[in-house]
Structures are given as structure tokens and as C-alpha cells.
Amino acid sequence: MENKVVKKHQIKVNLPGGIVSIGDLLQILNILEESEIENVRFGTRQQLYFSVDEDKLEDIEHSFLIADTEFEIDTDKQPNIISSYVTEDIFNNSNWLREGVYRDVLDAFNYTPRLKINLVDNSQTLIPFFTGNLNFISSDIGNYWYLYMRFPRTNIIYCWSSLIYSEDIGTLSKLVEDAIFSNKNLFYDQLNIDGQELENKVKLTGSILHQPHSAPLKLPEFQLPYYEGFNKYNDKYWLGIYRRNELFPVSFLKDLCAICAKTRIGQLYTTPWKSIIVKGVETGDKKLWNAVLDKNRINVRHASNELNWQSEDLCEYGLSLKRELITEFNKVDLRTFKLCFAIKTNPKSGLFGSVIIRKQASNLDEDYRFDILHTTDFNPNSKNFTLYKESISKASLAEALVQLCDNYYQLQTLSESASEHNYYEAEVSKENEQTLVHQCSHCLTIYDETWGDEVNGVPSGTNFSDLKEDYSCAICGAAKSDIIPILKESVLTV
Numbered sequence: 001m002e003n004k005v006v007k008k009h010q011i012k013v014n015l016p017g018g019i020v021s022i023g024d025l026l027q028i029l030n031i032l033e034e035s036e037i038e039n040v041r042f043g044t045r046q047q048l049y050f051s052v053d054e055d056k057l058e059d060i061e062h063s064f065l066i067a068d069t070e071f072e073i074d075t076d077k078q079p080n081i082i083s084s085y086v087t088e089d090i091f092n093n094s095n096w097l098r099e100g101v102y103r104d105v106l107d108a109f110n111y112t113p114r115l116k117i118n119l120v121d122n123s124q125t126l127i128p129f130f131t132g133n134l135n136f137i138s139s140d141i142g143n144y145w146y147l148y149m150r151f152p153r154t155n156i157i158y159c160w161s162s163l164i165y166s167e168d169i170g171t172l173s174k175l176v177e178d179a180i181f182s183n184k185n186l187f188y189d190q191l192n193i194d195g196q197e198l199e200n201k202v203k204l205t206g207s208i209l210h211q212p213h214s215a216p217l218k219l220p221e222f223q224l225p226y227y228e229g230f231n232k233y234n235d236k237y238w239l240g241i242y243r244r245n246e247l248f249p250v251s252f253l254k255d256l257c258a259i260c261a262k263t264r265i266g267q268l269y270t271t272p273w274k275s276i277i278v279k280g281v282e283t284g285d286k287k288l289w290n291a292v293l294d295k296n297r298i299n300v301r302h303a304s305n306e307l308n309w310q311s312e313d314l315c316e317y318g319l320s321l322k323r324e325l326i327t328e329f330n331k332v333d334l335r336t337f338k339l340c341f342a343i344k345t346n347p348k349s350g351l352f353g354s355v356i357i358r359k360q361a362s363n364l365d366e367d368y369r370f371d372i373l374h375t376t377d378f379n380p381n382s383k384n385f386t387l388y389k390e391s392i393s394k395a396s397l398a399e400a401l402v403q404l405c406d407n408y409y410q411l412q413t414l415s416e417s418a419s420e421h422n423y424y425e426a427e428v429s430k431e432n433e434q435t436l437v438h439q440c441s442h443c444l445t446i447y448d449e450t451w452g453d454e455v456n457g458v459p460s461g462t463n464f465s466d467l468k469e470d471y472s473c474a475i476c477g478a479a480k481s482d483i484i485p486i487l488k489e490s491v492l493t494v
Contacts, residue, residue: 007054010314012072017083017106017119018046018270024069025268026257031063032250039247043313044131044351045116046270047080070112078112083119084127086269086277090233091225092124096142101166105136108170115152115177116350119169122146125222127272128352129381130157134173137217139163144211147172149195152180152188153348157383158195163211175206216479222354222379223338224308227275229300230286237281239289242302246274246319252296259288272352273307305329308340310351318343321357321394328398334405340380341401354380355404360391369393372400376439377484378408384444386486411436411485438464439486440473447474447483 013028028048032040035056041049052060057073064071072078085102088094105119118132122139129137135148147160164172179201180187187198202208228240241248260268260278263285269277281289293300306326311318321343329336342353347361356373372389375382389400414436438447447453452460455474458467464483471480 008051009054009057010074011050011052011060012043012076013048013069014078014080015046015048015270016081016109017085017102018080019083019085019106019267020048020270021267022257022260022265026254027067028069029250029254029257031060031067033254034063035059037250039249040253041246041248041314042270042274042276043080044272044274044310045080045313046082046272048270049314078114079116081106081109081113081117081119082127082132082272084121084124085119086271087121087124087126090231090238090277090279091126092121094121094123094138095140097121097138101143105166105169108167109173110170111174113173113177114181115173117173122217123220125220125381126225126227129219130383131272131350131352134176136164136169139214139217141211141214143167145169146213146217148217149176149198150350151190151193151195154189154191154193155383156190156193156195158193158198159217160199161196161213163213165209165211168208171206172202172208175202175208179205218481219379219381222340222381224304224340226304226307227271227273227277228302228307230281230289235283236279237283237286239278239281239300240271240275241277241298241300242273242275242307244302244306244323248276249296252292252298255292255296259285259292263288273310303330305334305336308336310340310342310353312344312346312349312351315343315345318345321397325357325398325401329402332402334402335409336405339378339405339408342380352380354378355388355401356385357397357401370397372397372404374404374408376444376486378411386444414485436485438483440476440478440483445473445475 032050035052037050037052037056039050043049083102083106085099088097088099102119115133116131118127118129118135120127120129120135120137122137129135130148130150133150133152135150136145137148138145141163143166144163145166147164149158149160150156151158176198179198183201187193228242230237230239256268256278260266263282265278265280269279271277309322309326311322325341339354340352341355341357342351344351344356344358347358354375358371358373360369360371369391370393371387371391373385373387376384376386388404392400437449439445447464449463450460452458452462453474456471467480469480472478473483
């Protein structure tokens with residue numbers, strides 16, 4: 001007699017801003033426990049996932065409706081709003097973007113968005129800047145944000161011409177969404193999109209406060225903070241928990257909720273790295289938390305080169321490939337500091353990474369080929385990518401990635417050696433100098449010292465370091481600081 005295959009359904013629960021109160025989480029966990037669901041996952045947009053058997057689906061739906069918990073079954077039509085709220089106090093201290101501001105912005109959303117929305121502090125590097133469709137990034141002016149739009153199903157990015165006031169974010173997001181979905185032929189999944197046209201349409205339909213840009217957005221230098229384990233901040237501790245298999249046992253999370261309630265911690269936070277963070281652990285309560293970790297056999301000290309990866313949600317292939325590549329990295333004791341990697345199996349998924357491993361389309365697993373790309377300055381928040389290797393086999397991936405990391409650190413050495421204050425005493429060899437050019441991180445224009453810059457009146461043979469500080473990109477006008485060193489051999493844009 002054949003075993004009957006039980007159909008599984010994926011349930012998604014959005015946690016707006018990556019925040020969930022202990023009471024709400026416990027309510028969800030109790031419902032799952034009653035249906036004998038053992039594990040949940042957290043996604044790259046700070047949401048919660050779990051799978052349920054067909055025969056338990058009706059019970060879950062009924063319980064969630066009674067609990068007034070919004071959810072989706074086998075779909076993702078309403079993406080979660082993600083925020084950098086989790087980073088407050090532990091990874092950065094913004095001048096004005098505090099808990100109350102995040103709360104006010106999130107509370108202003110009186111509808112369920114169909115576009116991906118990011119609310120990001122411009123000084124932190126844990127939460128990605130541009131993975132949303134509407135990316136609100138804090139400015140240096142209190143309660144005003146930059147808005148960078150990435151049009152749906154494209155990599156076309158448009159910077160709104162003025163800063164957006166905190167109280168207007170919810171209203172503006174709805175106006176933009178309505179304009180896009182009412183004009184899909186102009187703004188949705190198109191090869192060419194006029195962002196100014198969209199902005200003009202939106203400004204005709206609603207009243208929004210406008211504040212001129214005081215300065216261009218400047219991306220912080222990327223360094224992924226170590227987001228796991230017990231870490232001290234102020235006079236307390238925060239605890240970060242990452243799971244290698246991405247599975248968080250329901251029983252463990254219930255124990256965690258019990259300790260939170262006992263020690264008066266009201267909420268926990270999810271991250272785009274599929275992990276969770278608890279803030280506000282008192283020094284005297286650490287023993288309680290360690291007891292919970294011991295009871296559930298939870299390891300909280302993984303290597304940094306395992307934490308700096310992103311793969312798509314619910315993607316076992318990507319997770320398996322990540323493990324294989326990490327194993328190869330460990331064999332050669334590879335340094336990956338300041339880098340992060342993303343495995344992309346879906347061409348339309350907006351993953352965050354300095355280095356993108358992109359699977360090409362194929363019918364057979366053994367025929368899969370991969371492209372390797374990296375951002376032009378290796379900052380994962382950059383918007384422009386360079387193709388490093390094309391159509392390579394799975395067996396060749398690790399070797400190519402090791403070589404790319406070596407190239408990255410070679411660039412770091414070249415950049416440091418050109419600085420007035422550097423560690424290196426010996427001069428960089430002439431051979432290496434000849435392979436180094438500078439590329440604008442905005443429009444990818446190359447400054448090659450051999451040719452100079454005719455547009456700006458810079459003669460051939462002029463070293464980049466000799467250019468005046470007010471030098472700007474010949475094409476887009478970007479500042480000199482946004483024109484970064486890159487190996488000439490790797491200059492191939494996509």
C-alpha cells in the first residue's frame with residue numbers, strides 16, 4: 001500500500017518593522033503548538049514563516065482569525081515593512097531616529113502595502129538600504145527621509161527630488177503604490193521607467209510636505225556587525241540568536257517568551273539575516289537566559305564567515321549551497337571581513353550582498369551554471385554591479401569566490417597604500433599600479449590615469465590622488481569620494 005503524500009502549506013505572518021510583542025508571539029506559538037507544528041523560520045524581510053499540513057490548515061486559519069492575526073497562505077502579496085529599529089542603541093545611536101519615530105511611522109500605515117517598504121537609519125549597516133521598492137533612508141535633518149524608489153520587478157532606482165517628512169511616509173507610500181498599480185504599463189516590470197513622471201503624478205493627487213535635499217545621501221562604509229551571542233550595551237546586554245538550519249523550535253521560542261515575561265522584556269526583534277535579537281537583558285538575569293539556551297541546546301557562537309550570507313526565503317537549494325561554500329571557505333581559512341554573500345536562484349529576488357552568486361536558468365540540477373557579480377565598491381548597499389565570472393560550474397564556484405576575495409583585499413591594500421596614513425612601508429609595485437583604475441559608484445564611469453578626463457580638463461597621466469578635492473564624475477557629477485579604486489580587469493558592467 002502506497003503512503004499518502006500529505007500536502008504542505010506555507011504560512012507567512014508579517015511582523016511590521018521586524019518587531020513583535022512577547023504577548024503576540026506567544027499567542028501565535030500557542031496556536032502552532034496546538035496544531036503540532038514544531039518549527040518556524042524568520043525571513044529576509046523580518047517576517048515569520050511556518051509550514052502546516054493540509055488537515056491542520058483550517059484549524060490554523062480559524063485560530064488566527066479569532067486572534068486577529070493577519071497571515072497569507074502560499075503567497076507573498078503583502079510584503080513585510082522592514083526597519084532598522086532593531087539596531088537602535090546596540091549597533092548605532094542616531095541623533096533623532098529613535099523608538100518613538102519608528103512607532104509613529106509604522107502606526108501611520110492604515111493599509112497593507114503591496115510594495116516592499118524599507119525604513120532605514122543611514123548610519124547602520126545591519127539592515128539593507130535598497131532591497132525595498134520604497135526605501136526611506138534617514139537624513140541628517142530631524143524627521144526627514146530620503147526616498148529611493150526601486151520600481152517593481154526592475155533594478156531601476158529613482159531618487160525622489162525632496163526629503164519626506166516622517167508623518168507623511170504612510171500617506172505617500174499609498175499614493176505611490178496606487179500610481180504604480182494604476183499605470184503598470186509605465187512603472188511596473190518595464191525596461192525603461194521615468195521616475196520624474198511618477199513623482200509628478202503623485203504630487204497631483206496628494207499634499208505632502210517637501211524639504212529640499214541638504215546634501216546627497218552618503219552610504220556608510222559597510223561592516224556587518226556580529227549579530228549573535230550575548231553582547232553588552234550601556235548597562236545591559238542584548239542576545240542574538242542565529243540558526244544554521246534556519247529553524248527555530250516552537251518549544252524554544254515559548255521558553256524565550258517565558259523568560260522575557262519574567263524579566264519584563266516586552267518585545268523581540270527579527271533581522272534580515274533570519275535571526276532574532278532580544279534587548280534589555282539585565283546582568284543579573286543572564287543565568288536565566290543561559291539556562292534556556294542550555295535546555296534547548298542553542299549554540300550562539302558561529303563563525304563570522306557563516307553569518308554574512310543571504311539566501312532566499314524557504315529555499316533549501318540556496319541553503320544547501322551556502323553550507324557547501326562555507327565548508328570550502330573554512331578549508332582555506334578564507335578572510336571575508338567587510339564582505340557579505342548572496343545566493344540568488346530567482347532573478348527577481350532583491351537580495352543584499354557585496355558578492356552575488358546568481359544561478360542561471362536550467363532544467364536539470366547537474367546542468368546549473370552560475371554568474372558571480374559584485375558591487376563596484378564591494379559595499380552591499382551600492383546599486384551598481386560588476387560581472388566577475390560568467391557561466392561557471394558549481395564545482396568551480398568556491399575557487400572563483402576565493403580568488404574574488406583575494407582581489408578585494410588586494411584593492412584594499414592598494415587603497416590603503418595610497419593614503420597618507422598607512423601601515424605599508426614598501427611602495428606598491430608598478431605592475432599593480434597599472435591594473436588599478438577608479439570607477440564612479442553611481443554611473444560606473446571609469447577614470448583611467450592613462451587618459452585623464454578631457455571633459456573636466458584633466459590631462460593624461462594625472463594620478464587620481466592629484467585631482468582636486470572638488471573633482472567630480474564627468475558623467476553624473478558624483479563627488480570624488482564616490483569614485484573608488486577597482487581592478488581594471490574586472491571592469492565589465494551589467
